Every structure is written in structure tokens, then in C-alpha cells.
Amino acid sequence: MVERFNEDFIETRRKALHRFLNKISEHPILSFSQHFNVFLTAQELTSHKKQGPGFLSRMGETVRSVANSVRGLKSRPEEFTFMQEYVEDFSSKICSVDKVTQRIIKEQREYLDELKQYGPVYAQWAGSEKDLGEPLKAVAGCVERCSKETEENNQHLSEVLAPALHEYILCAETLKTVMRRRDNVQAEFEAKNEALASRKGEQEELQEEVDGLSDRMEMANDALKGDWSHWKKSMRSDLRSAFISTAEKNVDYYEKN
Template sequence: MASRTSAVLDVIVENKEITSVIKDRETDPLSICSGDSTYDNSLVQSPSIESFSTIHDIENLSELNMDENSDLCVKIDNPQKHLDTLETYIIFRITTKVARIEFSENEYIVHRRYNDFLWLRQKLIECHPFCIIPPLPGKHSLIGQLDRYSKDFILLRMKALNVFITRVSKHPILSCNEHFKIFLTAASSDFTLHRRQRHPVQQKIKTFNHDNSSHSVLKNKHIEFDKTKAYLATLSEKLSSIEKISSRINKERYDYVSELNSYHPIFTTWATSEPELSEILQNIGSALERSSAAQNALVQSYCNTIGNPIKDFLTYIDVAQETLRKRESYQYAYEVSMDELNKRHSEKDKLIANVHNPSQGSTVFSIWKQSSDDKLEKLGSYIPQLIKKVELNQDNLECANESLRSDIQRWQNEKQQCLKNILLDFVNKQINYYQATVNSWEYVTREINKQSASMRGNLK
């Protein structure tokens, strides 16, 4: 019943969306977009990215990934709405410039939807369990479904997808993944066929539900990864606090802007009834208006400046923490198998010692000896299997350590640059606000001083 209701809601949403888009196309000439041979059967398409190019949200989009010095450059743009009979979704154009020998061409242009990115990330996780796979932007909720075709939402998602694809393309291991290559190069029909095929993956990691108590279960703590885990927890806590406090401050600023907007008209109205103070009152009202505009610009930039970037990076921290927990699962498996091997060795030594030093009668000893011989025979075949299992778990753990160690170092370097950009953007927005406010009041001060000097001159 719930699924049927959800399906009905989806149809209603899609019908409303189609109607609104058709009306927009009739009234807005900018809504006409260029066609795509791959998606010619789509009923309605949203404006191409060129129509969004004047929006401030993507002014730095080109700086995210098109590094001309790299041998693999990927850019995501040109979002278009694709309507099928059963669903509506957004497709993105992916342009790849490559100079690698495993690629037959130097440039590829394909179209992918959000679910294709989800598939790619899952394949990267399966193939490289101890690489820190970058996160994707969250999937829309049912409540927010009505807004998922808005320009703001599409641009926000497109920026996040650019960040994801850039991190993957710059990774020395992930960028060489065969699924990633097909994602960037295959035509839509070939890519759909590839997605439907079953591909062999590495042995899945067996995880244990010990969550936060994992380190108390592990016998031998790894100092290096233990410090990294503690650092990530502290960093996550600090960034969460910054995001919560800045969000609260932004809400207070929003209320402050509302007060300022009702404040400056009072001085303007007052100026009409005070001829002698009219110029001063008008200047003060104008200063308040400019100060309100600067404050409002700061409020409106909050999400793009610090709100969403910090939330996105908190998700990136969660991914790094999850990768560390995978490594702990390997260590736990190694320690469990090692304990089992030691236990069986001890059992075998005790049986051998008891056989050589019998303390019971001959009849009882004969029966007991036969039982001991059976146990020794079983242990003789079981212990070599345990030894192989321990060696395999040890090899897996060492490979996990090496892979994760290099990936954490790479993640740390990226973290420094990412947080630096977030904080610098935040600082610059604050400086711009205070400069605009100070300039508006300095102008008022200069005008008042000029009037005072003029009045003193007239008195003389």
C-alpha cells in the first residue's frame, strides 16, 4: 500500500513538473535548450549550463577540475531534464580530456545520471576496499522531491559531482579502475549493458558489530591508525561545532536584516519634516540601507560559503572513518585466527604430553589413548589449515595497512587545501561585509563634518 501511494505521488509530481516546465518554455525563450542525439526521445529538457553561467554559484566551477597539466581532466556540466514514461531525471554531460595510453581517444563526451554515479562509487568500494572513496551528494528526500528540478538544487548537485569526479580522477589507483574508464568513455547503450553484467569482485570484507568498542576488542592497537582515528573524531567534532554556531549566527543575522530593513525608512520619512536635518537624516538612512544590503549578502552566501562545504567535508570524514573500521575488521579477523591457532597448538601439546606420561590403568589408558590419537590426527590436519588462514589474514592486513597508510596521507593533503579554501572564502566574505558597512558610515561622517565646517564658516 505504501509503495502504491508513493508511486501515485511520483506521477502527480511528474505531471505538475511537466506542466510547469511547458509553461516556462512558452513564456521564457531562455528555456529552449540544444538537443542531444542520445536523448532525442526526451519530452522536455531544462536549460543547458550556458543559461546558468551568470549565476554566482558556479563562478569557480572551472577551477575545480580542469587542470591542464594533468593527464586526466574531467568536467561535468550541461544538466538536462530527461522525461520517460515512468520517471523523470537529470542527466549531466561529462567531458574527459585524457593523455593516457590505455585510452584510445584524447577526448570523450558522455551523459550520465545521478544513479550512474552511485553505481560507480559502489564499484570503486568493491574493487578498492581500503582506498578512501570520495562521497557523493545525498539523494533527495521525498519531501524535497518537488524542488529537485530547481536551478539551485541542480547547480548544487553538479558542483558536488564535480568535486567527486575530480577526487577520483586525481587518485593514482581509483583513476585507473576499469569501471571508471567505462563510466567516462562508453556510449549510453554500452554503459547500460556493462551495468547489467555481473563482475567478479575481490573477497568481501567481513565486518564485526563492535562499533565504538572495536579498539577494546583488538588486542594489539596500531599506534599510527589509532592516532588517525582519534584525530578524525576530534576534527569532526570541531567542524560540527563550527557549522552549528555559524548556522545559529546566520539565523540571528537574518532577523537583524529584517530589523534594518524596517529601520532605515524611518530616517528617510523623518527627513521630510526636518528641513535643517534633512541631508543628515537621508545620509543616515542611506547608510543603514547599504549596511542592510551588505548584511543580507553575507546571510545569503552562508550556505555556499561555509554551511554546505563543511557538511560535505564532514561526510568525507565519515568515509575515512569507515575505511579505518574496515582495516580494524581485518585486524580482528587476523587476531581471532591467531588465537585459534595458538589454542589448537596448546591442545596438541597437552595431548602429546599426556600420551607420553599416562597416569591411569592399562585398560582405561588403552581407550583414552585411542581417543587421543583421533584428536591428534584431527589436529594434525586442522592446524595446517589454520596456519594458511592466519598467513592469509596477515597478508590481507599488511596490504590493508599499506594501502590505507598512503591513502590517509593523500587525504590529509587534500583536507588541508579544502579547509583552507573554505576558511579563506569565509574570511573574505566577512571582510567584504565589514568594508561595505564601514564605507557607508564613513561617508555619513564626512558629510556631517562638511556640514559642520560649513555652518561654522557661516557663523564667522
Template sequence: MADTEETAVLEVSSECKSSVMKKQDSKDTDIMSNCSTSLEGSVVASPSIESFSTLPDQEMSEFGLDTRDLQVKVDNPQKHLDTLETYITFRITTRTSRAEFDATEYVVRRRYNDFVWLRQKLVEAFPTHLIPPLPGKHTLLAQLDRYSKEFIIARMALLHRFLNRVANHPVLSCNPSMKIFLTAKPSEFAIHRKSRQGLLGRMSSSFHNLAAVYMMRHQSPEFDQVREYVTTLGEKLGSIDKISQRIQKERQEYLYELHQMHPIFTLWSASEPELSPVLLAMASAVERNAQAQQHVLVTFTPNIAQPLKEYLLYVEAVKESLARRDSVQIEFELTVEELKKKRIEKEQLMTNDQLTGPVTPNNSGGFSIAGASLWKSAGEVREDKLQKLAQAIPQLVKQVEENQDKVECANENLRADLERWNFEKKSDLKKLFLALANQQIKYYEECLSAWEEVLPDVKGGTESTSSSQCKPVQITS
């Protein structure tokens, strides 16, 4: 059982597999059982809560003492074995005092793709807000490790952080899709998941694609400065991430060397009785150094590497929000240009009282102008165009005003979110760097303590050895 906890997150027991083969009629709906069948019919295997299925004690205590009107917690992963796929779900516990909720507490299960659905819905509903990022989807090369303990714990922590950021947002947390995500039962939630993308979402996507090929005429210095800042921040964090990965690789190699050094001192002590205390003390110090190094390797990913990668994703989320804001401005500028063209066309029609070329009747009863046959007179054509322009221009004027309001709202929304993000970023990066500093201090203190304890044995051993070697020989007659 211990090996299972170390090598895999969730394993289906043989009893659970045999129950599926026998096709028992009973459906256990308790999602917390060690071997149950989910509402979708997939076999579930869950670890004990005492293993790793909950968040760290600090976050658990914070959840219990939380006074917010909307509290969410992501924990307790479960592995589902379906006929076509295997996937992980997470328990989401919600406590709320908001009037729009029918109850004060909800417990549901969601998989990673459900979180992706929620974020997409938030982007569609609030394209000019900063939507927090999700942890990246596993790559093809990492699929073999997607059910490992480390991978699931890291993903669970990031999903918990994503959901709490949405819950803390004064606008995003009030979205109907957020309520559905937190409260809907599996059958009800499946219906909402199957609903197609709305018209507003498709329009936002089209304008987002347009932003890639259209160059804005009026750049915003304020948001251009933000774009430059997040680009620089992303480059710095990316460099730190690459260097950290190289350091981790070197630490693994160093740990391997320490493991090779320990038995050398131990075996040496067996063949050197006089140096045995010194050699055993050295072996003990090497072992303690290896343990300290192992602790650094284990804690580095969840405490430093994972939050660092998350902020790289956050930088990309800020860039996406800036691009969506640009698409709103592009829509406004395109409408202004269209209005300008219509007004120029109207002025040209008003100033040109006569068409170029003589107007003569033809055999079919129409008119020919410079060799072209017309069924209407030039004056009638001009009047029709003027009439259409008279209808189109006011509509464009109204659309320009509406789009200008959208630009102003987009600027205000993004400005408020960026201010909130900057405050949060300072706090998070400070915690990240403090964790890194404390980790290194603790590591070097453990190593220093190990070697300091060796010094008395080494000094005593060398002095006794030298004294035995320099002891004068007494010659008796």
C-alpha cells in the first residue's frame, strides 16, 4: 500500500475491478467511498483523506476561518475509469451567504475540462476583464505522469487558486456560469456543458482574430506601457524558470553523488579500525546532506517551480485581456471609418448635380450614359443613394457612440483588474521569493549543522592518530 501511494495517485483495487466485471446493480452514490460508481457510470477509486487528498493544513484552517460571502475549496481527487477514458475529478466545496444561492453549502465534483468550460464562459461574458489562468494541459510526453501524486497535487493546488481568484472577483463571481459550476448536479451540468457558444462569444472571437491583422490607428500609451511591462516580466520569470530547472538537474546529480559517497566511507571504516569513528562520522554527515538535498528537491516544485510557472501563465492571461481590449477599440475604429466613408460619399453626391456624360433615351425605354444602359434616370439613382445614406449614417452614428462607450467601459474594467492584479502580484511574488530564500537557508543550516557535528570526531581522530605515530620509542637495557 505504501508503494502505491508513492508511485501512483489513485489505483483501482482488485475488489473494485471484480465488482465491475460482475455488473452489480447497486450504484453507490457516495463520492467519498474508496470504491464506488459515479453518476456517469464510471468506476471511482479514491485515496484516504489522510494521504494527500486534501489541501495543506494552512489552507484548510484558512477555509474554516474564512469570513467571505463566497468560499470555495478544491481537494480530494478521484480517479474515474470509464469505458472510453480515464480521468481525475476534484471535490469542490462551496460555502456562501449570498442571496442568489438556494443553500449555504454545496459539494460537487468537476474534472479539468469543466474548469476549462468555466473559464471560456467567463471570457465570453467578460471579454474586457482579466480572467485568471488555468494550469496548462498536460503534454503528450507527460501523459505517463498525469496520474502521479506530484502532478495531481500540483494541478489541484492551481485549480484551487484559480477558483478562489474568480470567487474573490466582484464581477466574475456573480456570473451565472460560476453559480452553475459550483452548484449544478452532474446531469444538469452536462446540459449546460453541451450548450453552444453564444453569439456574443463568436463575435468576440472574430474581433479577437481581427486584432491580429488590423493595426490600431490610435494607440493607448497607458495599455502599451502595461503590455511592455508584462512582456518584460514574462521574460524575466521565464529566465528564472529555465535557470531553476538547470539548478534542479544539477541538484539531482549532486544527490546521486552523495548516495554513492556514503557507502564508501562506511566500507572504509570497516577496514580502518583506528579511523572508524572519523569515517563513520563523515558517512553520517554525507547522509544528512543527502537528506537535506532530497528535501529541497521534493519541496522545490510545489513551493517555487509551480507558482513560478503559474505566473508565466498569468502574464499570458494579461496579454490576452489586452488583446481583447484592443479588439473592442478596433471595432470602434472600423465603425468610425465606415461612418467617415458614408459621409464623404454623401457629400460627393450632394456636390455633383450632374452625372458625367450625356443622358439620352434608348430603345428599351431607359437611358444611356456614356454608352451604359440605365433603367432609371441619373437623378433617381442619386436620390436612391442619398436616401440609403440618410438611413445608414444615423445608424452608424449611434453605433459609433455605443462602441465608444464600450471602449471606455473596457478601459475601466481592465484598469481596475490590472490594479487588483498588481497588488496581488506583489504579494504572491514576495511569498515566492521568501519561500525560496527560506528553503535555501534551511538547507544550508542543515548541511552546516551536519558538518559541525563531525568536526570534534575528525579533530579527535586525527590528534590521536598523530600522537600514536609520534610517540617516542623507549629503549630498555
């Protein structure tokens, strides 16, 4: 199976997996997950694969989510409204930075291709010129150094900054999904509460459902608030490290060129 892929592809995936596992191991809840333990220790995973919900179950979940989104929330707590707005703004900005980064990487690769073509041309030209031989050799050497530094700088962008940006683009999308699920739980809780007030004959059965939804909503709120502080701390540390490393590499690149 592995033989189908080249070494660069395998190494990129290996680094990504290593980073992902480190993230899980640092998480206060996920690090104790039985699934994480199985992934690290099981000799084969076939017998441990979780059976996903059936088609009808998934359809039912989708229908409930759509109904809840149409119904809407009466009043989302202010702290979760702040989180929602923060994530939307963060997602927009990090996507813009990623697009700029990808454009820089593309332009640097094109520039690198040109440098690799020019270097040998100047070296060959120097061999056929008496008076201009040495200056042309110097130019060829300069182009070769620029080519080497550009390649290193581009590699740094591709291996350090770009993966960090992509990771937090995905994190932002995951957070949006988690917040939608929290809102769905709250919307379902509010709907059951309304039903409880209007249906006198089904009070006991509805009360059990309302109590269960209340517990689910409280658990969802606590989990989201706990993960929120952990995520912000991790995000600031990772992106700060990636941006500082990139800035230092750029300073070094322009000093050498």
C-alpha cells in the first residue's frame, strides 16, 4: 500500500499525524478517550471500528437539525453569541491569510524556476567571454545562492506556515459545527418546554424528555466552554510560533540576498 506513494507525500502525512496525535495527547478530555488508547495500542483496528448510525437515523438527525434551525433560538446566551461572532470573524481572516500565503508560495515557485534556468545560462556565458568572464561567474554564483535561499524560504512557508493556517481553518469549521449542535440542543429543549406547558395530559413523559435535554444542554455548554479556552490558548501559541518563525526566515532570506 505504502509503495504507491512517493516519499514526500508519506513524510507530509507522517508529520501531520504526529502533530494531530500531539494535539490529542494535550487535550484534557480527548487524551483519556478509549478510542485514542485503541488507536495507539491495537495491533489491528478492524474489530474496533465504530458502527455509524443507519441511513434513517442520520436522516432523522438532519430533519431535526433543519427544523431547529428554522424555528430558531429564543435567546442564545451572550457568551455563546460572542463565541459565534469570534469564530466567524477568525474564520474569514485566517482564510484570507491562507489565500495570500498560497499565492506567495506559487509566485516563489515560479521565481525559483526562473532562477534555476538563469544560473546555468550565466555560467555558460562566462565560459565564452574573456573580459566579462569573472563578472558573469559572479552573477551566476549570486543567482545560484538566490535560488538556494528562495527554495529554503519556500519550503519553510509550505512546511511551517501553510499547515498551521490550514489546521486552524479546519478548527474554525469544526467549532462552527459544534456551536450549531449546541444551538440545536437548546432549540429542542425550548420546544419541549413549550410542549410541556401546553400538553397537560403528557406532563410526566414530556418532563422526562425536558430534563434529559436540560442535562444535554448543560453538558454541551460546559464542554464548549472548556474547549473554547483550550482552543484559544493553543491557537494563539501555534499561530504566533508559525508567524514569528516565518518572519525570522524572511529576514534571514533578504539579508542573504
